[in-house]
Amino acid sequence: DTGVSQNPRHKITKRGQNVTFRCDPISEHNRLYWYRQTLGQGPEFLTYFQNEAQLEKSRLLSDRFSAERPKGSFSTLEIQRTEQGDSAMYLCASSLGPIEPAETQYFGPGTRLLVL
């Protein structure tokens, strides 16, 4: 299967701990996106990369959130000092970029985070 993969699929942590999630995009895709989805809501954009450059990070929810894509391939999303409100599904998506008529983003299965 050469789709987008995310690890771990589930993470339970205690409040105040740091967590890191990994996303492996489809191999030839140069764009990588992170979204967060809470119960009863659609995905909410957090940040995205074009190759290794992080082009938008103003939507990261606080300075406790950071993301990297060091070699333009896989990406990590880190949440420091987790809070119960961080409990959500964290989704990664990748794409080839803007291709007419519209960009297609392919989503991974997500990492479900529960902060106790």
Added chain:
Amino acid sequence: TQLLEQSPQFLSIQEGENLTVYCNSSSVFSSLQWYRQEPGEGPVLLVTVVTGGEVKKLKRLTFQFGDARKDSSLHITAAQPGDTGLYLCAAMNYGGSQGNLIFGKGTKLSVKP
């Protein structure tokens, strides 16, 4: 701020019934996408519509983009239990963050056998 409003929020029907879900906005979009998401999984793209008035069919699913490109609908004919899931509409945000998708809250569909 571009917002996508979906209705209804929840829909529970019997197998074999028809249904329509809606996605509305006050903004004009160059394209609009529909996704289906199953519990514990990421969204899967169903269709992209780009032309005002466009109608696309995918087996028992019919998608329509409004003439003014502000709204869209998804009609399912003879629904089956396998259609159960969360249906999300999404549009590309061409505001400050070019390239990210804006999603509606979704319509949660349950089809009972």
